[in-house]
Amino acid sequence: MSHHLESYLHQVFHELHQYPELSNHEFKTTKKLKDELEKHHINVLDLPLKTGIVVEIGQGEHSIALRGDIDALPIQEQVDVYYHSQEDGVMHACGHDFHATAMLGAAILLKESEHKLKGRVRIIFQPAEEVGTGALEIIQTGVLENIQAIFGIHNDPTLAAGIIGCKAGALTAGVDRFSIHIQAKGTHAARPQDGNDPLIVLAHIIQVFQTIISRRINSSENAVVSLTQVHSGTTWNIIPDTAFLEGTVRTFNTHVREQIAHEIRQILEGIEKTFAVNIHLDWQAGPPSVMNDANWSSFALEVAQDHQFDCQTIEKSPIGEDFSFYQEKMDGAFIMIGSGGPYPLHHPKFKIDTNIILPSSIYLARLAERALIFIDEQQS
Ligand SMILES: [Zn+2]
Ligand SMILES: [Zn+2]
Structure with missing residues (x-):
């Protein structure tokens, strides 16, 4: 049988x-x-x-x-x-x-x-x-x-x-997916002062996100923040209007999950003010741990x-x-x-x-x- x-x-x-x-x-x-x-x-x-x-x-x-x-x-x-x-x-x-x-x-x-x-x-x-x-x-x-x-x-x-x-x-991680849309101001690459460059903003976001786990989360916890795609621009002599990033957060308890979501919002609010751009965050909460x-x-x-x-x-x-x-x-x-x-x-x-x-x-x-x-x- x-x-x-x-x-x-x-x-x-x-x-x-x-x-x-x-x-x-x-x-x-x-x-x-x-x-x-x-x-x-x-x-x-x-x-x-x-x-x-x-x-x-x-x-x-x-x-x-x-x-x-x-x-x-x-x-x-x-x-x-x-x-x-x-x-x-x-x-x-x-x-x-x-x-x-x-x-x-x-x-x-x-x-x-x-x-x-x-x-x-x-x-x-x-x-x-x-x-x-x-x-x-x-x-x-x-x-x-x-x-x-x-x-x-x-x-x-x-x-x-x-x-x-x-x-x-x-046993498994809580999964969140996020995307970030930056609305800035495009211009001729030779005259950056007439625009507001979204690539600089994008670069800051990538940098500062690396501090969420290393500087904000208690060392006894485990979590991951990964940026997985960035898009902006069309050619060599134009500063683009917009930039886009996407990524995911993995956590093993509700407390850290909420903390990281909060950190991300705070960082984006700060960068938005600093660079006088509009940043829109799309948050898709997936299954918990x-x-x-x-x-x-x-x-x-x-x-x-x-x-x-x-x-x-x-x-x-x-x-x-x-x-x-x-x-x-x-x-x-x-x-x-x-x-x-x-x-x-x-x-x-x-x-x-x-x-x-x-x-x-x-x-x-x-x-x-x-x-x-x-x-x-x-x-x-
Ligand atoms: Zn699978
Ligand atoms: Zn599977």
């Missing part, structure tokens, strides 16, 4: 990998997963979702949730495998094809032992993680209202293949250990994850599964070691069963 299940899951994985779809456009992926789940008589819930699905296995009053995401990225794949992406400029470079397949495998395994389950398991195949909106869409359907604990997974290419990693507290519940994190590692998986406590990571929106509503743990590297997430050569697919499904199924037993024992 398990050899059969393994080759079946590999087939599904290859197909998902070949037809990656961008956030909120996961139509074929949703249909493929739905077809496969229904083939195994798994109850696909009727929800007002454009893409993504939630299934339910088991019955009774206790309920927990598992979450895998399904969307891909706008990256041209450079991986030399026979099942490489067939979609130009779109690639599963974050391994969400693996997350979806692992959850499918877990659903099949849980279905096989459904009569023994001490409650319900709802498995979320979440769309639009990369744009940070999918978790909120799922929450808005109300499908998670009575869920007592939620577990999510992400592959981690910095861990050896198959290692299960978790930690209590902050994934905050793992201490009990469920050690529970997740205990289950891994009991079933002979290699596991370890891991460090926090500055990536963003919208799993944190679920954790604002309920306790749970986000778990990393080693995918073997060598290339990082979001890299055109990123690749999953497919040997981790079946073990991940088995782990998730055991984790769900055991979590329900634990909740049942606590409440009886």
